[in-house]
Amino acid sequence: DTGVSQDPRHKITKRGQNVTFRCDPISEHNRLYWYRQTLGQGPEFLTYFQNEAQLEKSRLLSDRFSAERPKGSFSTLEIQRTEQGDSAMYLCASSAGQWGTEAFFGQGTRLTVV
């Protein structure tokens, strides 16, 4: 499978715990995006990387959220001190950089904070 893969697919955590998600983009794609999708809503942009550089962060990305892409390949999204409002599907996408190319989405990580 050469698509975008995300791990884990599902995560249940207690409020206050830290969680980390991983995204492996399509290998030749230099841009990587994180989105959050809550129930009944469309995806909302969180942050994106070009290679290892984090170029933009949404206001949605509070200081409890941090994302990295250390070698310009896979990326991690960490949420510290999780809150019930963090419960959502976290989607990763990657693209080959140029706007005209398609962004391919992973299957997402569904986070439930109890």
Place this chain on the structure above:
Amino acid sequence: AQSVTQLGSHVSVSEGALVLLRCNYSSSVPPYLFWYVQYPNQGLQLLLKYTTGATLVKGINGFEAEFKKSETSFHLTKPSAHMSDAAEYFCAVSEESGYQKVTFGIGTKLQVIP
């Protein structure tokens, strides 16, 4: 600011009937417009996109959409619904290049009745 309105959060059609999913957008500049499909427990898949040029855009799986500037609409159609079309469909708009700039609608769940 750009925005998208999808009319009808749930649409039901009979197998073989016309599919029409409505999308209206707001944009201060000529927009880029997209339709994505999301199957249960899957990531988003691009159906079609409008950038410039021909206003009738053909996509995958027999779907097409027409950009109507005067009506600020980008409705998605398919002449004959198939059971496999049952999914959630998202309309999206962007005023600038870059997937970090895309705003998604809340989605329309399409049910196909045999």
